[in-house]
Amino acid sequence: MQAPLEDVTARDARERADQDSPLVLRGMTVAYDQKPAVFSVDATFRSGKISGIIGPNGAGKSTLLRAALGVVKPLAGRATFFGSTLARSRNRVAYVPQRASVDWDFPARVVDVVAQGLYRRLGLLGRFGREHDGMVMAALERVGMEDFASRQIGQLSGGQQQRVFLARALAQDARLYLLDEPFAGVDAATERAIIKVLKALRSEGGTVIAVHHDLSTVEEYFDEVLVMNVRKISAGPVETAFTPEALDIAYGGRLEPGMRVPQKEPA
Amino acid sequence: MNGADFVAFSLTPLLIGSLAALACALPGNFLVLRRQALVGDAISHVVLPGIVLAFLVTGTISTWPMLLGSAAAAIVAVVLIEAIRRFGRIEPGAAMGVVFTAMFAAGVLALEQSDTSGVHLDVEHALFGNLESLIWLDATGWESLLDPAALAGLPPELFRISLVTLAVVAGLAVFWRPLAISTFDEGFAKTLGLPVRAIGLGIVIASALAAVAAFDAVGSIIVIAMFICPPAAARLMTNRLGVQVAWSAVFALIAAVLGFTLAGSGPAWFGSENAVSAAGMVGTVAGVILACAALFGPARN
Amino acid sequence: MLRDALTFQLGYNATLVTVAAVLLGIAAGVTGTFLFLRKRALVSDAIAHATLPGIGLAFIMLTLSGHDGRYLPGLLAGSALTAMSGLFAVQWLSSRTRLSEDAAIGAVLSAYFSFGIVLLTVIQTMSTGQQAGLESFLLGSTAGMLLTDAILIALGGLLVVALVFLFRRPMSLVSFDPGFASTSGVRLDRIDLTMMGLVLAVTVVGLKVVGLILVVALLIIPPVTARFWTNRVELVVLLAGAFGGIAAWLGAGLSASAPDLPTGPLIVLVSFCIFAISMAFAPRRGLLSSLVRHRRFQTGVHIRQGLLAMAQGQPIYEPLTIRLLRGRGLARADGMPTREGTVRAARALRDEKRWEIARATPELELAAARYDGRTQIEDVLTADQIAEIDRRIGPPEAVQ
Numbered sequence: 001m002q003a004p005l006e007d008v009t010a011r012d013a014r015e016r017a018d019q020d021s022p023l024v025l026r027g028m029t030v031a032y033d034q035k036p037a038v039f040s041v042d043a044t045f046r047s048g049k050i051s052g053i054i055g056p057n058g059a060g061k062s063t064l065l066r067a068a069l070g071v072v073k074p075l076a077g078r079a080t081f082f083g084s085t086l087a088r089s090r091n092r093v094a095y096v097p098q099r100a101s102v103d104w105d106f107p108a109r110v111v112d113v114v115a116q117g118l119y120r121r122l123g124l125l126g127r128f129g130r131e132h133d134g135m136v137m138a139a140l141e142r143v144g145m146e147d148f149a150s151r152q153i154g155q156l157s158g159g160q161q162q163r164v165f166l167a168r169a170l171a172q173d174a175r176l177y178l179l180d181e182p183f184a185g186v187d188a189a190t191e192r193a194i195i196k197v198l199k200a201l202r203s204e205g206g207t208v209i210a211v212h213h214d215l216s217t218v219e220e221y222f223d224e225v226l227v228m229n230v231r232k233i234s235a236g237p238v239e240t241a242f243t244p245e246a247l248d249i250a251y252g253g254r255l256e257p258g259m260r261v262p263q264k265e266p267a
Numbered sequence: 268m269n270g271a272d273f274v275a276f277s278l279t280p281l282l283i284g285s286l287a288a289l290a291c292a293l294p295g296n297f298l299v300l301r302r303q304a305l306v307g308d309a310i311s312h313v314v315l316p317g318i319v320l321a322f323l324v325t326g327t328i329s330t331w332p333m334l335l336g337s338a339a340a341a342i343v344a345v346v347l348i349e350a351i352r353r354f355g356r357i358e359p360g361a362a363m364g365v366v367f368t369a370m371f372a373a374g375v376l377a378l379e380q381s382d383t384s385g386v387h388l389d390v391e392h393a394l395f396g397n398l399e400s401l402i403w404l405d406a407t408g409w410e411s412l413l414d415p416a417a418l419a420g421l422p423p424e425l426f427r428i429s430l431v432t433l434a435v436v437a438g439l440a441v442f443w444r445p446l447a448i449s450t451f452d453e454g455f456a457k458t459l460g461l462p463v464r465a466i467g468l469g470i471v472i473a474s475a476l477a478a479v480a481a482f483d484a485v486g487s488i489i490v491i492a493m494f495i496c497p498p499a500a501a502r503l504m505t506n507r508l509g510v511q512v513a514w515s516a517v518f519a520l521i522a523a524v525l526g527f528t529l530a531g532s533g534p535a536w537f538g539s540e541n542a543v544s545a546a547g548m549v550g551t552v553a554g555v556i557l558a559c560a561a562l563f564g565p566a567r568n
Numbered sequence: 569m570l571r572d573a574l575t576f577q578l579g580y581n582a583t584l585v586t587v588a589a590v591l592l593g594i595a596a597g598v599t600g601t602f603l604f605l606r607k608r609a610l611v612s613d614a615i616a617h618a619t620l621p622g623i624g625l626a627f628i629m630l631t632l633s634g635h636d637g638r639y640l641p642g643l644l645a646g647s648a649l650t651a652m653s654g655l656f657a658v659q660w661l662s663s664r665t666r667l668s669e670d671a672a673i674g675a676v677l678s679a680y681f682s683f684g685i686v687l688l689t690v691i692q693t694m695s696t697g698q699q700a701g702l703e704s705f706l707l708g709s710t711a712g713m714l715l716t717d718a719i720l721i722a723l724g725g726l727l728v729v730a731l732v733f734l735f736r737r738p739m740s741l742v743s744f745d746p747g748f749a750s751t752s753g754v755r756l757d758r759i760d761l762t763m764m765g766l767v768l769a770v771t772v773v774g775l776k777v778v779g780l781i782l783v784v785a786l787l788i789i790p791p792v793t794a795r796f797w798t799n800r801v802e803l804v805v806l807l808a809g810a811f812g813g814i815a816a817w818l819g820a821g822l823s824a825s826a827p828d829l830p831t832g833p834l835i836v837l838v839s840f841c842i843f844a845i846s847m848a849f850a851p852r853r854g855l856l857s858s859l860v861r862h863r864r865f866q867t868g869v870h871i872r873q874g875l876l877a878m879a880q881g882q883p884i885y886e887p888l889t890i891r892l893l894r895g896r897g898l899a900r901a902d903g904m905p906t907r908e909g910t911v912r913a914a915r916a917l918r919d920e921k922r923w924e925i926a927r928a929t930p931e932l933e934l935a936a937a938r939y940d941g942r943t944q945i946e947d948v949l950t951a952d953q954i955a956e957i958d959r960r961i962g963p964p965e966a967v968q
Contacts, residue, residue, distance in 0.1 A: 026885045027873055027877070027884075027885060027886060027889075029869055029873060031865065031869070031940075034861065034862065034865045034940060035940055036869065036939075036940060039869075039873075040872075040873045040876065042882075066454065069454075069457070069458050070457060070458070071454045071457050071458065075866055075869055076866075076869060076870055076873060076886055076888070076889065077886070078885065078886070087460065090458070090459065090460045093458065095454070095455060095458040097452060097454045097455055101452070101454055102451060102452045103302075103451075105666055106300065106450070106451045106508075107300075107502065107505060107506045107507050107508045107510075107511050107566075108447075108451060108506075108507065108508055109506075109507060112447075112507070112508070113451070116444075116447075116448045116451070116452070116455070119444055119445075119448060119459050119461075120459055120460070122444070124441060124442065124444060124445070125441065152506040152507075154506070168455075230939075248928065249924070249927075249928055252927055252928055299667075299671050302668050302670055302671075303670070304668070304670040304671040304673070304674040304675075305610055305613075305670045305673060305674055307674060308610075308613065308673075308674050308677070312781075351792075351847065354847075354855050354858060355792075355796065355847050355853070355855070356853070357792055357795065358604075358607045358609070360607065360608070360609045360610040360670070361604050361607075361609040361610075361788055361791075361792050362792075363610065364609050364610055364612075364613065364784055364785070364787075364788035364789070364792075365785075365788055365789050365792050365840065365843060368781075368782055368784060368785030368788070368789070368836055368840075369785065369789070369836060369837060369839075369840035369843075371781065371782065371833075371836075372782055372785065372832070372833035372834075372836035372837050372840070373833070373837060375707060375830060375832075375833045376829070376830065376833040376834065376837065379828050379829075379830055379833075380828060380829075390706075390707060391703060391706075394706060394781075395685045488617070488678065488681050488682075488781075489678060489681070489682050489685070491674055491677065491678035491681075492675075492678030492679055492681075492682050494674065494678075495671055495674035495675045495678060496675050496678065496679060499667050499671045499672075499674075499675050502666065502667065502671075503665060503666070503667070530686070534690075534693075541689075541692075541693035542689075543686045543689040543690055543693075544685045544686055544688070544689040546682070546685065547682045547683065547684070547685030547686035547688075547689065548682070548686055549682070550678055550679060550681065550682020550683070550685070551679060551682045551683045551686055553678075553679065553682070554675065554676075554678070554679020554680070554682060554683070555679075557675050557679065561660075561661055561664070561665045561667070564665075566666070567665045567666065568664075568665065568666060
């Protein structure tokens with residue numbers, strides 16, 4: 001059985017796109033207790049864009065991100081970073097975990113946490129010099145937290161903690177930034193500060209992928225979306241993928257009245 | 268007490284006790300921060316079966332088989348706990364309770380069954396050690412510290428605990444950054460490419476080595492006091508990791524020195540000539556330090 | 569000899585010790601279940617170790633007041649007092665300071681135990697002219713147990729079982745769903761205190777038989793074992809009691825059948841054997857059946873994913889998927905479908921479409937939640953429901 005010619009060129013085009021993409025997911029399936037949290041998700045995230053992973057609670061958005069990064073083990077599927085494996089791309093990938101995933105009672109100051117982002121640069125015993133101090137402070141300035149540098153992390157508000165996490169990722173000086181619910185439970189000022197940083201990263205040629213659940217801000221924040229609920233429902237530019245139909249499937253027709261559903265673009 | 272008596276009867280137990288307290292308290296910081304304080308409990312209980320196993324295999328009580336046997340027992344315990352927790356879906360506390368009691372029971376049974384009359388190994392010694400017996404009989408005074416013949420008579424436990432303490436301190440210094448990062452945020456540590464599993468296991472192995480080296484001095488249960496009380500008290504003193512570890516070392520040393528001194532001379536103040544258990548007193552002092560830190564520590568809340 | 573021991577033929581005293589141990593085992597298993605379900609199993613370890621200073625203090629006070637220091641009820645009363653203060657110390661440390669409960673448990677158990685050891689050495693040097701023998705409380709000792717002691721232990725076990733029976737409803741409620749329990753008028757703190765009181769009672773009663781280091785095993789292992797067999801709280805309680813009783817009976821019997829076989833460790837080891845067998849072979853929650861189920865699930869998901877990819881003309885990247893498809897004659901080595909593979913792929917795609925519709929249909933939502941990546945929709949919905957779905961999908965040629 002020979003595949004038709006068009007199919008071959010289509011496949012070539014896709015493979016070329018995959019090579020350029022900072023993150024490609026193929027057949028990602030993750031199961032907890034024999035219940036798929038993510039099922040067979042394919043996605044190609046485009047370079048230089050801010051992409052959102054959108055879906056209801058329990059849709060497997062965070063799980064997808066964590067599986068791509070190898071934080072949880074997928075049942076099937078694989079993730080390709082910059083056309084290569086994660087192990088070879090670590091210097092180009094920064095991760096901002098969910099704020100609630102760590103114990104903020106840990107004995108550390110803000111600068112100590114941000115300095116963790118320099119680990120791959122410093123290694124085990126590399127001396128933490130003045131230039132590293134400068135990098136930490138620069139990252140803190142970008143998120144507007146320079147005045148909190150020596151504050152104990154347990155004393156920060158939720159929004160401030162989120163900014164510290166973002167500053168740690170900025171200190172990594174990566175090309176691809178993966179953020180897990182960066183806007184969850186933060187104040188309006190923090191939300192504005194974070195999106196400003198993300199847009200700046202994009203204009204510097206970086207790629208941002210964020211798990212997000214607030215539908216009202218999707219069009220404002222993101223260039224592209226992956227709408228999912230366990231499996232992929234739609235993907236692509238916001239205008240074509242963030243449709244009422246896709247959301248209807250994702251949320252099973254249970255969108256709350258207060259939520260703004262985007263208007264379908266006139267054809 | 269004159270100099271000669273002090274060097275012969277107090278110097279080595281003091282050194283051994285202090286080093287043991289230090290070797291346990293340092294990894295203990297990470298156990299406490301990782302909410303694995305009771306892994307220290309489990310490890311200290313499985314040191315006994317490890318040593319009994321080493322004895323049954325080699326027929327002697329010597330350093331290397333003991334260290335290996337205990338480290339192996341600790342790894343077996345941790346792997347079993349993890350397997351029960353993950354595959355049996357049992358909460359970690361209960362999984363620990365199942366594993367360490369069973370292994371401890373096996374150790375006691377094997378010990379009762381085997382003929383250990385020729386060697387210095389019995390259940391009570393294993394449970395609360397005998398710090399007072401680790402004396403330096405060849406010493407005649409401070410000058411013995413320069414006398415090779417007398418130095419050769421130093422208790423072998425001193426070398427063992429020195430070695431382990433040195434290894435623990437070196438490991439802590441070299442792996443400080445990965446330890447701190449993976450303890451604070453394991454997911455992030457994974458994305459940096461850090462071997463978080465190996466780091467976790469490394470902490471367990473370091474703790475097991477510290478526990479077995481401290482075993483002679485303070486026995487297998489008071490070791491838990493050394494794992495947990497100084498780091499827990501230190502946590503209540505500061506909000507910085509480095510400072511916490513330093514405090515824990517200070518507290519460990521205070522507990523060891525004060526405990527040993529009180530055990531030796533405390534009863535005399537009450538008109539009794541007999542000393543009480545030094546190991547017990549060290550653990551008690553560690554507990555009192557924690558109580559003070561819990562009441563007055565600047566970072567207690 | 570073992571048969572004699574197990575059938576209570578070894579004389580009056582040995583029999584009574586075994587009966588006492590069995591009652592203790594049942595009481596511990598039953599009580600420990602609530603502790604385990606509340607996820608506080610190791611609080612019992614702090615309680616157990618905190619009994620030691622109490623034993624020492626009681627001995628000293630009994631002796632100083634001119635009584636026999638080894639008077640068991642007195643020693644047990646003393647141990648209960650310090651155990652209680654240890655329990656409160658754990659609760660105070662974990663609620664009033666930033667220390668977590670596990671650190672509090674470890675600190676309390678080791679500090680109390682250390683102080684207990686100090687007291688034991690004080691007692692050794694007291695000139696009472698008699699061997700105190702308090703070390704037997706560390707690992708337990710049934711050898712030479714007095715008849716009155718055995719009766720005391722048996723009665724204590726019975727009392728605990730009776731109390732658990734009395735409080736079983738609120739305790740089940742609290743350990744199953746603390747939030748719901750407190751909104752339905754159960755005083756959470758009181759029930760917790762009752763539970764801890766019972767744990768304390770079991771510990772104190774068990775000191776003489778298994779010792780303070782191993783008594784936690786009686787409280788923890790049987791409930792964990794029982795959990796593998798059932799999901800229902802009442803059944804876990806009953807099974808844990810049964811496992812605890814059986815372990816105590818076999819352990820005490822084995823110990824009586826030969827010299828140099830200490831009772832406490834044997835009971836614990838028998839209990840652990842029952843646990844190991846349960847964990848390996850229990851249906852549903854056991855290791856073997858989970859493993860088989862996981863493999864089957866993984867295979868199912870891979871095949872399903874492969875079929876869907878084939879149906880949509882997408883390449884399959886996973887070597888494992890291709891291998892599984894080939895093994896079932898659904899694909900060739902290059903990942904292209906066989907004739908049967910094509911048929912099955914179309915069917916899988918159709919099934920997937922049906923699920924999709926089912927999920928978007930409010931009245932089928934519950935059934936649709938049973939989707940797991942390999943269950944066929946025919947197994948969940950009726951033929952009528954499927955026909956309705958198919959009507960909405962449209963004619964089959966829509967599926968390529």
